[in-house]
Amino acid sequence: MLYVVFIYKKFKMNLTLNFIRHTLRKHIISYYSYSTKLLPKNENIKKIRNIGISAHIDAGKTTTTERMLYYSGLIEHMGEVHDGNTVTDYMDQERERGITITSAAVTFFWKNHQFNLIDTPGHIDFTMEVEQTLNVLDGVIVILDGSAGVEAQTLTVWRQACRYNLPCIIYLNKMDRSDADIHMCCSSILKKLGVIPILLQLPVVENHKFVGIVDVVTSELIKYGQGKNKNMLKEPLTEKEFPKLFSEAKEARVKAIETLADFDDELANTVIASESFENISNDDIIISLVKVTNQKTAVPVLLGSSYKNIGVQSLMDAVISYLPWPLNSIRVFSHFDDHFCGRAFKVIHDKQRGPLVFLRIYNGVIKKGQKIYSIQRDVSEQVGRVYVAYADDFTEVELVENGNIAVVSGLKKIMSGDLVASSQTAFERAKKSLINELQKNKKIIPENTDSLFGISAKIPEPVFFCSIESPSMSTQSALDQALSELQREDPSLRVSYNDETGQTVLAGMGELHLEIIRDRILKEYKIDADLGPLQISYREASLNKVTDSLKVETKIGNTKHSLLISMSLLPDFNQDDRKELLQFDKTPDNASNLAGIYPKHLVAIKEGLKIGLMHGPKINSQVINTGVMLHWFEAGRGTSETIISAAANQLTQKLLKESGSYILEPVVNLEVVSPSEYISVILSDLSQRRAAIKNVDVRGDSKVVIAVVPLSELLGYSTDIRSISSGTATFSTEFKKYQRMSPLEEDNAIRSVRGF
Numbered sequence: 001m002l003y004v005v006f007i008y009k010k011f012k013m014n015l016t017l018n019f020i021r022h023t024l025r026k027h028i029i030s031y032y033s034y035s036t037k038l039l040p041k042n043e044n045i046k047k048i049r050n051i052g053i054s055a056h057i058d059a060g061k062t063t064t065t066e067r068m069l070y071y072s073g074l075i076e077h078m079g080e081v082h083d084g085n086t087v088t089d090y091m092d093q094e095r096e097r098g099i100t101i102t103s104a105a106v107t108f109f110w111k112n113h114q115f116n117l118i119d120t121p122g123h124i125d126f127t128m129e130v131e132q133t134l135n136v137l138d139g140v141i142v143i144l145d146g147s148a149g150v151e152a153q154t155l156t157v158w159r160q161a162c163r164y165n166l167p168c169i170i171y172l173n174k175m176d177r178s179d180a181d182i183h184m185c186c187s188s189i190l191k192k193l194g195v196i197p198i199l200l201q202l203p204v205v206e207n208h209k210f211v212g213i214v215d216v217v218t219s220e221l222i223k224y225g226q227g228k229n230k231n232m233l234k235e236p237l238t239e240k241e242f243p244k245l246f247s248e249a250k251e252a253r254v255k256a257i258e259t260l261a262d263f264d265d266e267l268a269n270t271v272i273a274s275e276s277f278e279n280i281s282n283d284d285i286i287i288s289l290v291k292v293t294n295q296k297t298a299v300p301v302l303l304g305s306s307y308k309n310i311g312v313q314s315l316m317d318a319v320i321s322y323l324p325w326p327l328n329s330i331r332v333f334s335h336f337d338d339h340f341c342g343r344a345f346k347v348i349h350d351k352q353r354g355p356l357v358f359l360r361i362y363n364g365v366i367k368k369g370q371k372i373y374s375i376q377r378d379v380s381e382q383v384g385r386v387y388v389a390y391a392d393d394f395t396e397v398e399l400v401e402n403g404n405i406a407v408v409s410g411l412k413k414i415m416s417g418d419l420v421a422s423s424q425t426a427f428e429r430a431k432k433s434l435i436n437e438l439q440k441n442k443k444i445i446p447e448n449t450d451s452l453f454g455i456s457a458k459i460p461e462p463v464f465f466c467s468i469e470s471p472s473m474s475t476q477s478a479l480d481q482a483l484s485e486l487q488r489e490d491p492s493l494r495v496s497y498n499d500e501t502g503q504t505v506l507a508g509m510g511e512l513h514l515e516i517i518r519d520r521i522l523k524e525y526k527i528d529a530d531l532g533p534l535q536i537s538y539r540e541a542s543l544n545k546v547t548d549s550l551k552v553e554t555k556i557g558n559t560k561h562s563l564l565i566s567m568s569l570l571p572d573f574n575q576d577d578r579k580e581l582l583q584f585d586k587t588p589d590n591a592s593n594l595a596g597i598y599p600k601h602l603v604a605i606k607e608g609l610k611i612g613l614m615h616g617p618k619i620n621s622q623v624i625n626t627g628v629m630l631h632w633f634e635a636g637r638g639t640s641e642t643i644i645s646a647a648a649n650q651l652t653q654k655l656l657k658e659s660g661s662y663i664l665e666p667v668v669n670l671e672v673v674s675p676s677e678y679i680s681v682i683l684s685d686l687s688q689r690r691a692a693i694k695n696v697d698v699r700g701d702s703k704v705v706i707a708v709v710p711l712s713e714l715l716g717y718s719t720d721i722r723s724i725s726s727g728t729a730t731f732s733t734e735f736k737k738y739q740r741m742s743p744l745e746e747d748n749a750i751r752s753v754r755g756f
């Protein structure tokens with residue numbers, strides 16, 4: 001009993017100590033931020049780095065970020081993920097679970113450069129956070145676990161970085177582990193990411209311990225001060241003292257030059273003129289590395305052990321050397337002249353300050369009280385206060401300038417992803433000026449000219465849903481308010497109302513995602529809501545090409561509404577991002593009829609068919625892989641857009657019934673890492689789950705299974721795999737596609753959706 005009391009007291013004391021430490025750290029951050037100035041714009045914009053840290057779950061993003069904050073002097077004490085006291089994992093759920101859920105922005109200084117750094121989540125359920133963040137950054141550090149190489153989620157974040165055209169550097173973390181393997185990592189970078197790695201550092205190992213690194217470019221040996229000691233000790237790597245390391249470093253330098261010269265003609269010419277690789281200067285290599293990194297033809301690879309405080313300062317030096325400053329602000333956005341332009345990328349609800357919107361500033365400045373206009377929402381709003389973010393701590397400032405990240409209060413309608421400008425006129429003027437420049441340079445102008453200044457982050461389709469119920473009638477409106485705030489923060493969370501069952505439905509990215517939402521509703525809004533059983537979000541697709549028309553003649557009040565609309569459904573329609581769902585009949589008679597449609601009528605038709613495609617005929621689920629062709633449209637004078645939209649919706653529904661549909665289910669790429677002894681039981685369990693095994697690889701003492709599995713078969717998998725592998729196996733998933741089901745599986749799905 002005494003022992004229990006002792007443990008309890010110790011636990012309480014630890015919590016209190018952590019709380020005090022965290023509070024103190026916050027004060028230190030505030031003091032520091034007040035005492036430093038953000039870099040002023042124009043002359044110093046080259047000293048700003050807006051960077052993200054992305055990786056597979058547990059690769060060490062938060063640990064690395066925490067070291068950066070410590071070395072930069074922003075914090076006095078280094079927190080640890082397992083102690084639940086890091087700066088960037090500030091939410092209760094992050095501290096309890098030791099995982100990152102929400103991206104955290106922090107501004108700090110390193111070697112006279114301003115880093116606006118964003119630590120992003122690794123778990124696939126929070127991929128929306130990564131998308132939104134990458135959309136506004138200029139470069140990314142991709143962290144790999146040095147003992148695992150490229151993992152499932154590394155591929156996802158890499159693809160995301162490519163989508164936003166971001167230069168990357170790769171950091172091989174956890175080099176202190178005995179099973180860390182640089183060559184395995186480099187070959188997985190080449191094989192799985194399809195990019196050539198340029199190894200810029202080698203590990204220094206003494207008595208089987210990783211103690212430092214060798215800089216391949218400068219041939220220096222670097223050791224790092226431990227504990228509070230932030231210094232790096234650099235000394236030239238001599239052949240006499242370190243013969244093996246010296247020759248390895250020399251070989252790596254030659255290899256780096258060869259690789260760079262393959263992509264960089266200027267360096268290739270210097271190599272030819274110099275006759276020997278040894279005559280190539282460090283500056284020549286660095287200039288070439290900058291070019292190649294920014295062209296994304298190869299990727300610099302660095303290494304370290306963040307946990308053991310090795311390599312992080314050199315990683316920050318590499319960010320300054322190789323990742324770009326906010327170049328875009330100068331190029332495309334200069335068409336805004338002195339006007340403000342930025343993009344909202346994150347919304348949070350602060351108890352004291354209300355909704356806070358994070359903005360990347362691309363041009364001009366943002367000031368307290370300023371009016372800003374959202375292009376997507378077509379609304380103007382007034383900014384309240386302006387802040388700079390230090391994770392969950394905010395410092396109020398008068399203004400934030402071009403190239404930086406600002407946090408503003410007072411915006412009620414602007415959503416994350418919105419492009420915002422000082423006014424609609426400023427936006428239209430900048431757009432016109434950019435189009436003129438593109439025309440002059442004979443460049444292609446996209447159909448949607450609003451996308452000239454970039455696109456909103458891609459919102460992933462939710463694959464799971466469940467009902468949510470308020471514990472009592474009296475808390476219903478508080479729950480509605482909580483859900484509306486959470487949805488504004490997280491666009492991958494969808495809240496809808498099911499008319500048939502009268503239930504509120506939450507749709508999200510996975511079990512963990514919805515569990516965290518429930519937990520947040522409980523902790524932040526104090527509502528103990530009930531979640532119904534988790535269900536898979538199926539899709540439907542039309543089976544046959546069908547054509548039909550609809551005639552409407554009606555009188556509402558004194559207004560007569562009349563229209564005739566004719567459309568076809570197009571099955572097997574490849575719905576990529578750039579293809580319009582609505583196609584137009586190009587036969588001469590029909591084309592001339594369609595050429596006369598008023599733009600506002602066209603908007604109403606598109607709106608109607610979008611609603612029509614939300615409900616398939618079989619299980620009422622969203623219809624995909626289906627296009628619509630408009631053949632004919634005529635509307636009498638005074639016919640309202642609401643009537644047109646309703647007619648398009650009705651005709652789409654009619655066509656779907658005539659066409660018939662089939663059901664598709666979400667399938668995911670699954671990666672399981674497990675000690676070898678459990679692999680046969682894991683494989684046999686997977687075979688019961690309709691999994692297609694793609695590969696079984698060896699990774700050190702473990703085995704890695706790669707499979708494609710229907711998501712419905714993975715409900716509760718985290719509990720099951722823990723029990724069959726005695727808690728030793730880990731897994732991650734990545735959404736692959738919606739796949740057509742066999743008739744038998746389809747019957748099962750219909751039964752499970754209808755609840756019998």
Ligand SMILES: Nc1nc2c(ncn2[C@@H]2O[C@H](COP(=O)(O)OP(=O)(O)OP(=O)(O)O)[C@@H](O)[C@H]2O)c(=O)[nH]1
Nearest residue numbers: 057058059060061062063099100122174305306307
């Ligand atoms: N051995 C070793 N462990 C490390 C190192 N860096 C981080 N870790 C440990 O790895 C675990 C995960 O580290 P995090 O920093 O939370 O990783 P993360 O990528 O931020 O994790 P998520 O945000 O949840 O995806 C923690 O237990 C760390 O202490 C390292 O260099 N060496």
